[in-house]
Amino acid sequence: MQEIISILVGIWAVFYLVKQTYLIFNKKSSHCSNCGFAKPLKFKK
């Protein structure tokens, strides 16, 4: 039983880290969840 719970926790941890990495780079990081409708800057080329 201990093994099963530990493995489930391990799967959650890996999934969580991957999900957070994805969210940080592709959507919103937890740090800027208040962004509302302000858009990031567009720097001129």
Place this chain on the structure above:
Amino acid sequence: MKKIALIGQANTGKSSLYNLISGQNQPTGNYAGITVSSIFTLLNLPDGTQAKLIDFPGTYSVFPSSEDERVVQRVLNDPEHENYPDLLAVVVNSTQLQKSIQLFLQLQDFGIPMVLLLNMSDKLRASGKKINYEKLQALFPQIVLIPCNARLQSDKKLLLQKLAENLTAKPPKGLYGTKPYSLGTNLNQQKKYLAFHNQKAKEITTEVVEELPQKQANFTLKMDRLFVHPIWGYGILLLILLGIFQVIFSFAALPMDLIDDGINQLAYFINQQLPNGMLNQLLTQGIIPGIGGIVMFIPQIALLFFFIALLEESGYMSRVVFLLDRLMRPFGLSGKSVVPLLSSVACAIPGILSARTIPSEKSRLITILVAPFMSCSARIPVYLLIISLIIPAHYIGGIISVQAIVLLLFYVLGLLAALGAAWILNKGIKERNADFLLMEMPNYGMPSGKNTLLTVWYKSKEFIFGAGKIILSMSVVLWFLGSFGPSSPQKEAELQTLVTTASNENWEEEKLAQESASVALTYSYLGRLGKGIEPLIEPLGYNWKMGIALLSSFAAREVFVSTLSTIYSLDGAPDPDESLIEKLREDTHADGSPVYHFASGISLMLFYAFAMQCMATFAVVKKETNSWKWALYQLIGMGILAYLAALISFQLLK
């Protein structure tokens, strides 16, 4: 659903009013640029209906000069916008009435129902003046004036009531007679428009602001002669910081030891209560030490936030902004870079976001690139741990703590690195920066206890829970990687040798278990990864365990401490009497020399002072610059600088 927009210049107390009305705890401060994007919440109004309350970024005029001001323009110019308000609640800083009225007059031209929230009247009275509300009301009979105080909970009911009543108020008629957006981009027309409102605001202010009969001595002016003095001002700032750090080291040690002890006892208790097995070890060697490694720094972090909140509440922080502006100018940083850099002392991410207030693209880029050099709060656990390990708790002259001086030096080093990097980056830029810092200095005042404690609570919570789940999941992954490994004949041979030695030298069972765990950790996936990178970090004075902590802390700097806590717990069964600091102090290289000493500690702190060890900052830089190029330049540039500084310091000091 009806929408209410909180609009006003920066530093009018908008965010504080938003918190009061909504019951939320958004960060507030008394210098401009705290709100750089809009935030909103749902309000339950006294009449049973719901409305959306939107806190807009501070804006000085309806013609935007920066990205955050553009947010306001975009919404007000587009009646179809999802956030186009039904009611404008214009927040007025009573101590800066003319500027606030100027914006209010411009907003009137949009023809949206309005109320005027007159905030900070207590501060105006403290400076010996008051607003004659009757006269002001007579000038704007169609607008409801609401004198209020964002610090008074009792004003919440009144504000909600007035906002609900005025949602269907009659739209006001503007004085200019033309909607601002109908002027298009014609600069002359815009100048004429602004000049008209400026003159009107001046006349209104002269008419409604009255001197109080018993004019109080101008305390603020007298204080400012000292606090923003070109020499004494900086001396006082350094003394204040030194005082804060000294308190952190002196008074937070006891609660920190108690928490550390409590965590050890908890791990030991669970270890004894649960049957031996994988979950027992995951909890007692992975999760509890990992989380505990960060939890034990809560007292220091909370104390630091408490003092920063006191400085903000008292009005001193605005003077720090002014002092830094003067310091940064020769290095090519624009006046508007000061707030983003100062915000980065808490966390580089809001700092980088607030760089949107800088109109010049190049100044904005430089600010974004140098902001992560400022010492953020995530570096504090690393600094505190290493300073506690390598700097003795001595007091110069029995008063000044050496540990506090070292911490202060690392904060100053962060600022100098930011200035130096800005100077170098600015060298290649032809454009002359023309941004000047325009800010209102609030009067000095007694800090509000509630606001201060709320700030401490909010920021401490953010610190713990912001990275909490990442620390938890990282601890779990590290435990798995440190507990399992590929089968290895070498490992079996070493374990066999240990058993033989233990039998020959009559080792206690506990010692054999600890040595065996150490060998198992070395041959685990984590150990192999650490050993793999050891040649790269050995010249910096680090062992493989520190190397793993360096790698994992790219998720967030504070993960460094929790990683070390987990790795050092994998070395054996939980010991209720041995703290993390003791474990680190006792760790030795193969030749018996200590791993953590002055040279390796300074090298490690220098690495953290300069390295861009934060995945979220990297992502935000990529987003804000809209380019992988700048984010990668920053990551690699800071990484090289950190490596070289750590290498040189270790080689010189060892």
